Amino acid sequence: MTQSAPLQKRLEGKTALITGSARGIGLEIAAAFAAEGASVAVADLSLQDSAAAAADIALKTGAKTIALALDVSKEADCEKAVEETVKAFGKVDILVNNAGITKDNLVLRMKEADFDAVISVNLKGAFLMAKAAARLMLKARAGRIINISSVVGQAGQAGQANYSASKAGLIGLTKSLAREFAPRQVLVNAVAPGFIRTRMTEGLKDEARAKISELIPLGRMGEPGDVAKAALFLAGGDSAYITGQVLSVNGGLYM
Ligand SMILES: NC(=O)c1ccc[n+]([C@@H]2O[C@H](COP(=O)([O-])OP(=O)(O)OC[C@H]3O[C@@H](n4cnc5c(N)ncnc54)[C@H](O)[C@@H]3O)[C@@H](O)[C@H]2O)c1
Known part of the structure; x- marks a missing residue:
């Protein structure tokens, strides 16, 4: 009887830094990458939560x-x-810009500070992290940057002008970074989740949840694992010829 070779894990030997990874989608991405052999830096606002x-x-x-x-x-x-x-693992192969916040309100009631705060974390944060990690990636002539955008950045949403603008901005940032870094084989893509069950959406009333599910062709809200699998694909060897793209994980909500 011939023995088949053990399956190589998809991120064996890689190191990943994931922002906002103490809970929700970020935590699921960190766990999925670790299960595929990556060394993982869990980065979030509170050291206690990250630890x-x-x-x-x-x-x-x-x-x-x-x-x-x-x-x-x-x-x-x-x-x-x-x-x-780098001190812990020697390098950063994969950066996932996942940290994000909402401060929803109708435009006429939205405070300038709430607009600035959301842009600052969701959009400027991804720029700053990409800038910090890219130095090493460009030198190594390899790397992956994955930005977690949103269906709201693609389609817009009443009551989320700040969030929608930040997530649409992330798509522009993704494409510009992809063009700038492609000559050094650093690939930059975005994932645009639809409605995913996390703390960010747990405030939705049952009625709103049912209405949303009716709008989703696949008939349900997504799970953090649905997003983690897309991120895993974009982080691994199977996506080596893909850059500057937005992978929608939304059950068909926006096509
Ligand atoms: N849940 C959804 O339906 C949904 C849909 C589309 C996109 N997204 C995006 O996915 C990402 C993760 O969302 P989630 O649903 O897991 O939300 P979540 O609120 O459960 O998790 C967000 C994490 O980011 C961290 N964070 C917030 N501000 C930060 C900062 N300034 N620096 C570092 N970390 C910070 C939080 O502490 C938290 O751990 C976000 O970018 C969100 O916009 C979520």
């Missing part, structure tokens, strides 16, 4: 993990997070 998530992932997958505290809207924090990841 709990990093320990849990390490326990479940056996992967190497570190915990980092950062606010992605601060350049010094972003640079330090990259430095600490």
